[in-house]
Amino acid sequence: MFNAARSLIKTKKVQAILGPHAWEESSLVADVCTQAHIPILSLATDSTPEWAMLRWPFLIQASSSPNQRSQMKAVAAIVQSWEWHRVTLIYEDTTNSASNGVISHLSTALREVGAEIDQLIALPPFPSSSFSEKLQRLKGEQCRVFVVHVSLPLAIHFFAKAKKMEMMTKDYVWITTDTITSLIYSLDASAISSMQGVIGIKAYFPETGPRFQEFTKKFKKKFSKDHPEEKNHEPGIFAVKAYDATWAVALALGGAGKSGGQEIIEKISSTDFNGLTGKIRFNGRKLAPSHTFQIVNVIGKSYRELGFWTEGRGFSEAIDQTVFYNSSMQVLEQVFWPGGPRYTPKGWTVSTEIERLRIGVPTGSMFKQFVNVEHDDQTNRFSFTGFSIDVFKATIERLPYDFPYEFVPFDGDYDDLVKQVHLKQNFRGVVGDVKILASRYQYAEFTEAYTESGLVMVVPVQLQTNRALLFMKPFTTDMWILIMAINIYNGFVVWLIERNHCPELQGSVMDQIGTLLWLGFTTLFSLNGEKLHSNLSRMAMVVWLFVALVITQSYTASLTSMLTVQQLQPATRNIETLKNSNAMVGHGKGTHVPTYLKDVLGFQSTNLKNFSSPQECAQALKSGEIAALFLVAPFAKLFLAMYCKSFILAGPSYKIGGFGFVFPKGSSMLADINEALLKVAESGTLGELENSMTGTECLDMESDHGNPTLSLNSFWILFILTGGTSTVALVFYVILGKWKFSHMLQHKINWRLILAMLSKNYQLRPEHHVTKCPIGGVL
Structure with missing residues (x-):
């Protein structure tokens, strides 16, 4: 040249x-x-x-070569569309491949969409035996998304070798850049058959217009004349x-x-x-690059155009001013993937070099309800149970692919277990009651917490001593006021109706007021129905007594409950009291909690005591060996469920990490595990597993719902009933009184003449007979 x-x-x-x-x-x-x-x-x-x-x-x-940065953004947009998180870049090892910035541009573009380059595979410029070695190594890795940026001749040999090694099948994703895709039209049937399912990106230029059509016509005529052996005459x-x-x-x-x-x-x-x-x-002796790319899919004897991607806009089915753009490639036509169109590759699979991932499980959990490891001497096998194990299994079931694993017991410090994941010596993950700590992030990564987070203080309970006014607690203040008001009102109605029939209901103002109050409140306990003369007062009294019976029975039941149930209060309310009294406090196993108690909360190391089981903690609290116990929130919740009548939470919750699953740094499965874990929580499965561990008894010791105070909301209909009945009786009494008074005026003179005549003939001698009054007196 x-x-x-x-x-x-x-x-x-x-x-x-x-x-x-x-x-x-x-x-x-x-x-x-x-x-x-x-x-x-x-x-x-x-x-x-x-x-x-x-x-x-x-x-x-x-x-007009495509802008490398824009082209790598198009690749990243495809990766994001299908929620892949890792890709392997395969490039040609020439003097300009890396210097052109393909690696850096792709790395930056993937990072912007939450993905990253898993591996960089450099191919020699000419086909060699190393192809098989590199492909075999890729076949044994977990990442299944490959971006190929090589020359067309090298791509032909590469894909032929990949097909031979069964890497153009289900689960694999192949994305080619413009250097290959723009020349696919020139490939023969053999090369095309090796690339079935490949997604290609190529620079777009319009193939319409009279000028282009004229050029195509002349080109095909000239090319077919010069190369009659060629079948494809398209420019x-x-x-x-x-x-x-x-x-x-x-x-x-x-x-x-x-x-x-x-x-x-x-x-x-x-x-x-x-x-x-x-x-x-031209700009600086360079033709302006293209920022619009065509997305194609190799299928059959050629390729199918899926749509377009434009920088700053996204994917679209066409290029015009009115087209709708979307950030996801899934709005385009259906993709024919390697292995068939109905199965969308997940972009990741378990390494074929490892049959099962070894998951470490700690054997020294303080609460066996979280992690319990038992060994069967007869079968020489371990069994793994507990809340953490169940959550992990439920999470794995929601992964979109198979995840073979095996639990392996680990008898040692939790920090050492996490470090072994970092060194990849024995384990590829950890499942158990492992706290998410900042210091552990230098060795591994964690999933989202599957438990509550925080450090809390548990203390013994003491009975409430101020119970002098407990008899007032069954009713609210409004309830007491209304009871007094309705009693006075009903007593007034009965007094008003019955006072003409009983002289003892008359007298001075003070006597009548006392009689009215006495009459009103004694009805709560007895009915003087036989002593009443008016049906109106009897009607008001019956409804009044019914309401009074309901109220008194409710009051008695509520007061009995309050007297019987213990009112629990924490013996110690805050850590300042503990520190000032130089009290001993306990904590669970591990190094983080005592470090937090010393460095953050200010306790003396001599006042801290370690416990390895909840039974030891409970005994120490009951005996007074320790004044308080500090536990992480999930442990504390379980501890209180076990000893619900003896201990209670006190003080605030101090923010620390919850429990999470552990995986190696940069693990490609972490994003999928987090998504599956979130599905477990949103479906309610996580809550059900937690409830089955703690039970339903005494889960909320600080709740006040055990002895609710009765309010007007429970009795307002009864008050309306008795008040309304008394009001009706009062209205009828007033109407009848007016009618009797009018009738009396009409016959007043006649009655006086009759009485005058009778008084002259004989002296009236009234009979002494007993007249019962509502208040129990005699006339």
Whole structure:
């Protein structure tokens, strides 16, 4: 290539050279052209690096190569659409592959969507036996999403080898960049069959318009004449780019006269016209890159166009002003994946080199309800039970793929267990009551906490001593006021109706007030129905007594409950009291809680005591050996469920991490585990497992719902009933009284004459008979 360029310059006296499409060849020609001051228009598909533009001032990038940064963003958008989190980049190990920034651009773009590069695989420029070794290693890894950025000839050999090794099947994802995808149209049937299911990204240019159609017609006619053996006569991307580059040179030479190469360079750089690939405009001797990409899917004998991706907008089914854009590729047509269209690859699988992941389980849990490891001597097998084990199993069941694992017991310190995950010596994860601590993050990563977080203080209970006014507690203040008011009102109605029948209901004002109050409140305990003369007062009294019976029975039941049930109060309310009294406090196993008590809460190390079981803790609290016990929130909840009548929480909850599952740093399964764990919580399964562990008795010691105070909400209908009945009786009494008074006035004179005549004939002698009054007196 070097000699051919020199020959053209010397013998043909060329004024410009349209360079080859391979970057290595273009760089060789650029050396010759720079020495001769002859412009070279490179048609290389890769973007020309900046250092090359400085080294060869007569080099022009005439190929509208896609912007590498934009292209890697398109790759990242595809990865995000299907919720993949790791990809493996396979690139060609040439002088410009890494320098073009493909690795850095892809890494940045993936990081922006919550993904990352799992591995970098460099392939030699020419096919070799190392292909099989590299593919075999990739086959044994967990990541199943591969981005391939190599030249087309290398891609043909690579995919043929991948198909032979059964890596173009279910669970695999292959994404090719523009260097391959733009030339897929030129591949034969054998090469296409090796790439079934591949998703490709290529620079987009409109293939419509009369000018393009005319070019296509002439190209096909010329190509079929020169190459009759070829079946595909369609113009490819190189033909279109070469056509536009030729037009750029022709326009520059037409206006440059017989000047040298520098003027031609300037004319080409200022070129501005509409070519077949779009707007042809140079910026710094580089053709403006494309920011719109076409997404294709290799299927059958060729490929299918799925849609487009535009930087800053997203995916769309077409390119126009009214089209709807979406951030997810799933709005495009259905993808035909390797292995079939109905199964969307998850992008990750368990390593085939490890049959089962070894999950470490600590054997020294303080509460066996969380983690319990037992050994069967007869079968020499371990059994693993407990809340943490059940949560992990429920989480694994919600993963979208198989996750083979085995539990392995670990008898040792929790920190050492986490470190072994970091070193990958024995375990690939940890399940148990392992606290999420900042100090442990340097060794491993944690899932989201599956328990409450916090450190709490548990203390003995003491009975409530201030019970002098306990008899007032069954009713609220409003209830007491209304009871008094309704009694006075009902007593007044009965007194008003019965006072004409019983002289003892009359008398001085003070006597009548006392009688009224006495009459009102004695009805709560007895009914003087036989002593009442009016049916109206009897009606009011019956309803009144019914309401009084309901109220008194409710009061008696509530007061009995309050007297029987212990009112629990914490013996110690805060840590300041403990520190001032130099009291001993206890804590569970481990190093973090005592460190927190000393460094954060300010306890003396001599006042701290370690316990390894809840029974020891309970005995120490009851005997007074310790004044308080500090436990993490999930342990405290279980402890109080076990000893609900002896201990209670006191003081605030101090924020520390909850319990989580442990995995190696950078684990590709962590995001899926977190998602599955969230599904367990949202479905209610997590709450059900927790309730089955703690039970339903005495779960909330601070609740006041055991002895509720009775309020008007429970009795307002009864008060309306008795008050309404008494009011009706009062209204009827007033109406009847007015009628009797009017009738009496009409006959007043006649009655006086009759009485006068009778008094003259004989002396009236009244009979002494007993008249019962509502208050129990006798007339």
